[in-house]
Amino acid sequence: ILIGNLFTGNESMGNGGAIVVKSNSKPKIINNTIVNNHSLYGAGIWMSCSALNVVLQNNILWGNKASESGNQLYLRSTGSTYSIINNLLEGGVDSILFETPYSGILQDNYMFSPEFADYATGDLHLTCSSLAINAGSVPVVNMPLYDMDSNLRLNGSEYDLGAFEADAAATIVSQPQNMIVMNGDIATFTVVANGANVYQWEVSTDMASNWAAIVDDTIYSGATTSLLTVNSYAPMNGSLYRCIISGNCPQVTTISLPALLLVSNPDGFDENPIAVSVYPIPAYDFVNIIHAAGSRVIISDINGRIVADYAALSSDNEQISVSNLNNGVYFMKITSSNSTQIIRMIKD
Incomplete structure (x- = not known):
């Protein structure tokens, strides 16, 4: 298995300037940058093997020069099958020389420029505008947590192509917090990254x-800053707020955890509802709900998917099981005849 390596400036008088695969080898060659290598045949990769399911995935092969044939990739199949998927090849699939009939998967390979930071001096990191960012597919093997620069290997919505993950994601160090305010007061949500x-x-x-993007208006200000200010009114009770953040590369985003806005005395609710208590939080196998007899309880995950729905609790000290829930953050909406309360619950 070859994952996350840089092969550049190598030269062979025969086959394979960077990589040679022979005999019964069954390689998985994934997320490598293979650039400016030279040989007679297959300057990037030369393969002649008889194994099944040889995988080339998420690699960049660029600027490799074979004096005879197969600049980027030379395949001699002796009964082997290949999966060549999501690679960036200078010249596209036409740069692959198939000495024998091809057997396997050949799909989603690209030929756009990788847009290296400084190709002339050998800086083969991706620039922010590179289409290779987030262009990879989920690898067929478990990936290392970090790339060769010690950056997180998955630093966006998808894997980047090549050995280097774009070092561009913002890191959240302080999440927005839940707010409880009176009707008509101001609430603020802050994220630090x-x-x-x-x-x-x-x-x-x-x-x-x-989710809907917020714009500055009479209700909101700071919609595109780290501090969001909300003029809170009753209909906004139970709204959730989150912030999408990007660093040097706008296509690599980080999303904060959602924060809850509770507006006291929303229209149509009792001015002094009995406070509902939920414990323990974090929850493990069950939670106790106090002062909620007759209330409907809906538990949703952070994506809004309802994972549990109890039509009416039978007592003021009800115990419900959460053992079947995955660990994470949930929202418990407790609705009675005269009030609605939303409680953030953590399942460990």
């Missing part, structure tokens, strides 16, 4: 099923 250049706050009014 290292390496952040762009902020965009979003709001959900349906327990995280859908």
